[in-house]
Amino acid sequence: MKKALYAGIDIGGTNVKVGLCDAGGRLLHKLEGPTGGAEGLHEAVRRIDQYVRRAVDEAGGHWSDVAGIGAGIPGFVDIHSGVVALAENLGWEQVPIARILSEQFGKPVAIENDANLAALGEALHGAGRGVNHLVCYTVGTGVGGGIVEARRLVHGFGGMAGELGHLRIAAEAEAAPCNCGLRGCLETIASATGIVRLAREAIGRGEGTTLAGLDLARLEAKDVFVHAEAGDGAAVRIVRKAADALGLSMAMAAAVTNPQRFIIGGGVSRAGETLLTPVREAFARYAAEPLRRQVDIVQAQLGNDAGIIGAAGLGRSLSGMPS
Ligand SMILES: [Zn+2]
Missing domain, CATH: 3.30.420.40 (ATPase, nucleotide binding domain)
Known part of the structure; x- marks a missing residue:
């Protein structure tokens, strides 16, 4: 059986970071690229999709190995509806980003405030x-x-x-x-x-x-x-x-x-x-x-990787695996 991969995405105002973790929260591969937020939501989503798929390729995995995806957003996030109420750095207001990304990826996506995900990453796999x-x-x-x-x-x-x-x-x-x-x-x-x-x-x-x-x-x-x-x-x-x-x-x-x-x-x-x-x-x-x-x-302990590791942990919780 293939190993499940969990993708964590940290969507910043300038750059998007993507990390792939295994079930134990070990960071297997990461990459980073410009958000392109100034060119609108559609362009940002297109790039995020491209980065995650490229990360899976570079890690030698298959798209079918990705069992859950989590994304961190710098702003006010309704975790239940998956809607970003306001993310000023991204210019997003009332954006149902979890649904948009989920349709793009064909997989379930959960979202969360980025500081919360950095906290979760450190708590589960870093200094905590x-x-x-x-x-x-x-x-x-x-x-x-x-x-x-x-x-x-x-x-x-x-x-x-x-x-x-x-x-x-x-x-x-x-x-x-x-x-x-x-x-x-x-x-x-x-x-x-x-x-x-x-x-x-x-x-x-x-x-x-x-x-x-x-x-x-x-x-x-x-x-x-x-x-x-x-x-x-x-x-x-x-x-x-x-x-x-x-x-x-x-x-x-x-x-x-x-x-x-x-x-x-x-x-x-x-x-x-x-x-x-x-x-x-x-x-x-x-x-x-x-x-x-x-x-x-x-x-x-995790430095800049805390956010993507926490986001992958959120993705793992979506797949029904204990976090
Ligand atoms: Zn204040």
């Missing part, structure tokens, strides 16, 4: 292996999150459980506007965008910082971490502020879901211990002792 109660952060351009209980995502009423980036963290006097329309969210402080904003503000205030010597138009969050590691006072304060905001949000999440482990993924998590150590200190400061006993905070 063997742990049943997890809260996962994706800290990149924004801050996404996902809650995984007993190997399943927690969705809540509208599928928005785990929107950790929009926990209100900042005090009123320091609350910056957030993409969600509110102010002072975690995302405005701890995302790469938030860290760069804080750095620009520090430079603008004339704080003596080595960051001021960089090309400000190209300033990135990783510059702030590098300068903090080199001992620049302003950079250290910004990293502490971002870490403090993450640790405070974890104390809030701990009071709601009582996870055993927090996983931090996304581009900003590449800072490693420079970020994680002050996050752990902040969590210890803000969380009640019983809520932090035996709880750890770790870096994600």
Whole structure:
């Protein structure tokens, strides 16, 4: 008997990533190509179809081996109807993408928010292996999150459980506007965008910082971490502020879901211990002792593959295989 393949698709505003996994969640093959979203939905679907079929060919499989397909979408997703309510980066509104892709592939397709799938990937096959109660952060351009209980995502009423980036963290006097329309969210402080904003503000205030010597138009969050590691006072304060905001949000999440482990993924998590150590200190400061006993905070392990591995896991759950 041939081995079943599960396809995971991560549909981003710029690129589509496709991964093929086996039943154990092992990534067998992956590829990536432009979404072509500016050319409309039809073109994006045509490309997604082409990428998945090419991935199966390149992996030496047959189309009939594909037993389930999952897709992650950067936006608000109704997982029951398979409709994307709004995905701004893709220009999609009320798009029944699960049905469209399912007709294109001739196979069942399930969809899910992309941060949720990254959380599921890490939970099942990455830093969360063997742990049943997890809260996962994706800290990149924004801050996404996902809650995984007993190997399943927690969705809540509208599928928005785990929107950790929009926990209100900042005090009123320091609350910056957030993409969600509110102010002072975690995302405005701890995302790469938030860290760069804080750095620009520090430079603008004339704080003596080595960051001021960089090309400000190209300033990135990783510059702030590098300068903090080199001992620049302003950079250290910004990293502490971002870490403090993450640790405070974890104390809030701990009071709601009582996870055993927090996983931090996304581009900003590449800072490693420079970020994680002050996050752990902040969590210890803000969380009640019983809520932090035996709880750890770790870096994600799957990197950019978390989304496609999680999406393939979603596809596997469609085929009736346990996830
Ligand atoms: Zn917000």
